Each structure stands twice: as C-alpha cells, then as structure tokens.
Amino acid sequence: MQLFYCNYGDLPYLLFIKVDKHLFRAFVQFWNFAYSCFTFGRVDLVPTVEEYTVLLRCPRIQADKVYSRAVNVPTFIKKLMNITGMSEQWVTARIKQKGESKYIPWKNLRDLILAYPDTKKKVDVFALSIYGLVFFPRALGHIDEVVSDLFDRLDRRVTSVPTILAETFRSLDACQRTGEGRFIGCAQLLLAWFHSHFWKVDKVFYRVFSESYSPLKELTATPRRDDITEERWITILQNL
Known part of the structure; x- marks a missing residue:
C-alpha cells in the first residue's frame, strides 16, 4: 500500500x-x-482548494498545475489501455455505452485488480476506480470516460482538486434548487471537510502540523454517532 500512498x-x-x-x-x-x-x-x-489538498495529502499534486480538458485527447479505449495495460480487444469488449456517454463497469476493473500481476498497474486501476466511484459517481457501479481523461493526465502532476470542488458545488446547487436528487459529488470528502472544522486531536492541536498526520485517517478512526435524526442535525447546525 506504500506505493499507493506515494502516488495517490x-x-x-x-x-x-x-x-x-x-x-x-x-x-x-x-x-x-x-x-x-x-x-x-x-x-x-x-x-477551499487548499483545504481539500491538505485532506487528500497527495504528494504528486502541484497546486499551480490545474487539470483542464485538452482539445485533442486520446480515445476512451486508448486511455483505458494506457491505465490498465490491457489490450485493445480486452478494453473494447468491456466498454458500455448509454446515449453519448461511455463507461466501463467497476466489476471488470475489480477482477483486473485481483488477477493482475503488475503491482503498479493494480495501484493505478484501484486509484481510477476510486475517482470513478467516489469522487465522480456519475453512473453507479461504473467509471465513465470523463473521469478516465482526468485520471490519465494525473501523470503530468496536475491537481484534480478544483475539478472535484466544481463538481461538488454544482451538485449542491442542483440539490438545493430542486430539494431532492442524487448528489454526484464526493460526499465523503465534503463531510470530512466539515468534521475537520470541529476536530480535537487528543487535545494537542500541534499534531496537525506533522508531515505524518493524516486528517482522513484520523476521521476514519474517530467514532461517530449515527442515531441523530435529520431534524436534530438541522437544530445543531442552526446553532453552530
């Protein structure tokens, strides 16, 4: 897993x-x-971009190199071949299409992760899966072409944080305007950011300045109540 943390x-x-x-x-x-x-x-x-960057702790991110979609990009098949290391025949057989959008099912990538002998490729495919299922869950259980383009360009050390934030804001706008609908941003990261404003780490605040300190790891290890109703949460948030 050390290879994963070093890269992603x-x-x-x-x-x-x-x-x-x-x-x-x-x-x-x-x-x-x-x-x-x-x-x-x-x-x-x-x-903010700075807060999300700190939460993700990705050493490959360069804050001054922001991802933007290039004019001439490789096809979905070529991008998946590059990321997975698999043949064109293997990739083509697994791509699904709905309307104008193309996807690859997560179960195909999961099987590849379990069986693939190349450790680096395992890490890359797993990271692609997290981007498609957690950061940009556009199609449940699938990774879409747009996500593969962003991920494919991470090798150039660009930061995807502004894109993650933009999708979060867009999803929040849509949910607020309609009063319903599925949130398709990264709910986990948004809640991690919210909780980060109220943390006390063993009552020793200087720990957060340590290079080895991981806010997300701390959050996963912190027990939280799950029996508070929505109405109770509204009251709590109104009185922050």
Whole structure:
C-alpha cells in the first residue's frame, strides 16, 4: 500500500468514511447557492482548494498545475489501455455505452485488480476506480470516460482538486434548487471537510502540523454517532 500512498495520497481512507444520510441531508439545506457557500446563522463556510489538498495529502499534486480538458485527447479505449495495460480487444469488449456517454463497469476493473500481476498497474486501476466511484459517481457501479481523461493526465502532476470542488458545488446547487436528487459529488470528502472544522486531536492541536498526520485517517478512526435524526442535525447546525 506504500506505493499507493506515494502516488495517490490518502484516497483509500475515503472508502471507510460512512456517509451519515441524516447529517448530509440536513447539511445540504444550509447551502447558499447565491453565494456558493454554507450559511449557518451568521457564519459562512466553504471548502477551499487548499483545504481539500491538505485532506487528500497527495504528494504528486502541484497546486499551480490545474487539470483542464485538452482539445485533442486520446480515445476512451486508448486511455483505458494506457491505465490498465490491457489490450485493445480486452478494453473494447468491456466498454458500455448509454446515449453519448461511455463507461466501463467497476466489476471488470475489480477482477483486473485481483488477477493482475503488475503491482503498479493494480495501484493505478484501484486509484481510477476510486475517482470513478467516489469522487465522480456519475453512473453507479461504473467509471465513465470523463473521469478516465482526468485520471490519465494525473501523470503530468496536475491537481484534480478544483475539478472535484466544481463538481461538488454544482451538485449542491442542483440539490438545493430542486430539494431532492442524487448528489454526484464526493460526499465523503465534503463531510470530512466539515468534521475537520470541529476536530480535537487528543487535545494537542500541534499534531496537525506533522508531515505524518493524516486528517482522513484520523476521521476514519474517530467514532461517530449515527442515531441523530435529520431534524436534530438541522437544530445543531442552526446553532453552530
């Protein structure tokens, strides 16, 4: 796993963060889409690029190199061949299409991770899966072409954080405007950011300045109640 953390940071901890649906539904109600921030009474909070970067702790990220979609990009097949190391025939046989969108099922990538002998490729495919299933869960159980483009360009040490934030804001706007709908941003990272504003780490705050300190690891190890109703959370958030 050390190879994974060196290349992609603390992404795996997101898999262990349970999304409290009651908290999340209450939380979204405080999103102010007019100003793109959360408003709790007279207090405004909004996740920033710097905060998300610290949470993810990815050593390959260069904050001054932001991902943007290139004009001429390889095809979905070529990108998947590059990431997985598999043949064109293998990739083509597993791509699905719905409308104009193309996807590859997670179960195919999972089987590849379990069987592939190349450790680095295992790590790359696992990281791609996290991007497609956790950061940008557009199609449940599938990784889509847009995600593969972003992931394919991480080798150039670009940061995907602004893109993650943009998708989060867009999803929050959509949920707030309609009053319902599926949130397709990274709910785990958003809740980790929210909890990070209220942490006390053994009452010794200077630990957070240690290079070895992992906010996401700390969060996964912190017990949290899951029996608080949505109405109770709304009351708590109103009185922050």
